[in-house]
Structure formats: structure tokens, C-alpha cells
Amino acid sequence: MRAISMQEFGGPEVLRIADVPIPQPRGAHHLLNVSRAGVNYADVHVRGNTYLAPVTLPYIPGNEVVGTTPDGQRFVGLTPGGGYAEQALVHRRVAWPVPDDISDDQAVALALQGQSAWHLLFTAAGLRAGERVVIPAAAGGVGSLAVQLAKRAGATVIALASTEQKRHVARDLGADAVVDSTADDLTDRIREAARGPVQVALEMTGGKVLQATLAALAPRGRLVVYGYASGEAATVVTHALMEKSLTVSGFWLPHLYGDRGALPTSMEELFQAVRDGDLKPIVGKIYPLGEASVAHSRLAARDHIGKLALDVTR
Incomplete structure (x- = not known):
């Protein structure tokens, strides 16, 4: 599958597209065909080796994805890396079915941010x-x-x-x-x-x-x-x-990932706020997977508005 694979730490130029093995199915996980991968400041810190958690190279960045299971169910979920890829594993504890009235672009803005x-x-x-x-x-x-x-x-x-x-x-x-x-x-x-x-x-x-x-x-x-x-x-x-x-x-x-009630409660609140019209995620620019480095440059420059994401299908 195609993915952004970091072989070294550094600037946006270390985000290079590569062919990597498809993740192997694991118990208590969903294997998703990814449609959107969120781009966040955490990814910038990972790239520069200043993240709060240690990162081992080679590494696929990306901590939030929207995608579908092989049987067509759509989920939004959080990952410990691996999101900038055509397929990603998400633990069921930090993955939530996306209601039909919530778009992929809205859902990816809600997962982490x-x-x-x-x-x-x-x-x-x-x-x-x-x-x-x-x-x-x-x-x-x-x-x-x-x-x-x-x-x-x-x-x-x-x-x-x-x-x-x-x-x-x-x-x-x-x-x-x-x-x-x-x-x-x-x-x-x-x-x-x-x-x-x-x-x-x-x-x-x-x-x-x-x-x-x-x-x-x-x-x-x-x-x-x-x-x-x-x-x-x-x-x-x-x-x-x-x-x-x-x-x-x-x-x-x-630090809330292990709390069985915290994230499901907030995700339902977020979905409901979108339905009520009180919460309107600002969809910023959506980049093709191969332009992850451009997305990182925009994020680091702080000249963007709203949510940046990767369209992994492109």
C-alpha cells in the first residue's frame, strides 16, 4: 500500500511516499481503508523528534483517520501513528461509527482536535x-x-x-x-x-x-x-x-485513551453539536497523500485556517 514513511527526523522533506506492507489484522482492532488522515501539530513534533512520546524509525505519521472496514462500515478513530497510509489499524476503544449525516471532512476534524x-x-x-x-x-x-x-x-x-x-x-x-x-x-x-x-x-x-x-x-x-x-x-x-x-x-x-467513558461521551457530544448546528468544523485545504510535506509546511507556517487533512485516495 502507499504510505508516508519517515526514514529520518527533520523538516517536511522527510515525509516521502513509499510502498509499505499492509498492516496485519489484530484482535480488538478495525482495519480501515483510509479516506481522510488528519494533519496536526503533533505530527510536526513527531517529524522533528520533539513529540511527548518516543518514536522509532521508520515511522508512518498520523494519529487520526476516517475510513471503512472491508464490510463497508465507516469509522473515525485515533491511532498511535500509521494514519498517513491507505490502510490503518484503529483500536475499537478509540474508534467510533460515523453517523450518515456526518461527512468524512467533519469527522476527521472531530477525532483528535x-x-x-x-x-x-x-x-x-x-x-x-x-x-x-x-x-x-x-x-x-x-x-x-x-x-x-x-x-x-x-x-x-x-x-x-x-x-x-x-x-x-x-x-x-x-x-x-x-x-x-x-x-x-x-x-x-x-x-x-x-x-x-x-x-x-x-x-x-x-x-x-x-x-x-x-x-x-x-x-x-x-x-x-x-x-x-x-x-x-x-x-x-x-x-x-x-x-x-x-x-x-x-x-x-x-491520557484519556484508557478511560472507557471519557472519549465515547465527548464524541457523542461532538456529533450532536454538529447535528444541532452549533458546531461547524472549518474544512481547510485537503491535500493528496503525496503532498503531506506541503501540508506540514502550511501548518508550521501557521498561515492556514481550519482543519488540514490528507485525501488518502488521491
């Missing part, structure tokens, strides 16, 4: 109706879904985005206020947009953006970290936490 957005807001941050929440990269895969889910939950959303085009997208998604994430006075702008400090913030940039977001929190505020797109580490001073009784936590979706 939709689940992450839902659990960032409601499991990690404990967002409640009436609270003010900061959502970064609000026109991206996780951020665009988090904006809509937070609004559906009755929160006031302050969206961060780096360009006017992306801020316009965030407004259209329902954000109550939008802020330029590149501003030097980011803390002040967040507080001004929110008309005061915020109770909840998500953070995935790192460095000075994390520090500015942390400073915008109200007493007993909660900040959840789920990435470091800038590549900059950030040190959180414990005195600052105690001063306002702040909570800072990290979140990585795979």
Missing part, C-alpha cells in the same frame, strides 16, 4: 456557563472548535488570533471579542476585551504569550497548557500562582 477542544474546556478547565474564557489560535483546528463549544456552553469567549483574517473568522464563529495574539500588551488587551480578568484560559504558544495569558487570569483562575507552538519554554513562578490562587495544568489527549 474536536476531542481535545472538548476535554480542554470541560475536563481539564472545568468551564462553566457565564465564565470568561481565552481561546488561542481561534481560527485553527482546535481553537475554532473550542470557540464554538464554549459558546454552546454559555461562556463569554475572548479569541486570540494573529491576523485580521483569522480574527474575522473567530468573530464569525461566535467569539464575543477578538484580540491580536502578537500584541506586546497582550495582557491589557485581553482584560480590556473581557472587561476584566478571565476565569479560564487555554494556552498552546508558550514563551511570552503564556506569561501574558497567565497574567490576565482572575483570582482562582485556571489555565490549561496543551502545546508550545513557538518552541519557547515558559517558567511559571509559584509565587505568582499563590498570589491569586491560580491553577495551571497540562493536557495531553492520549
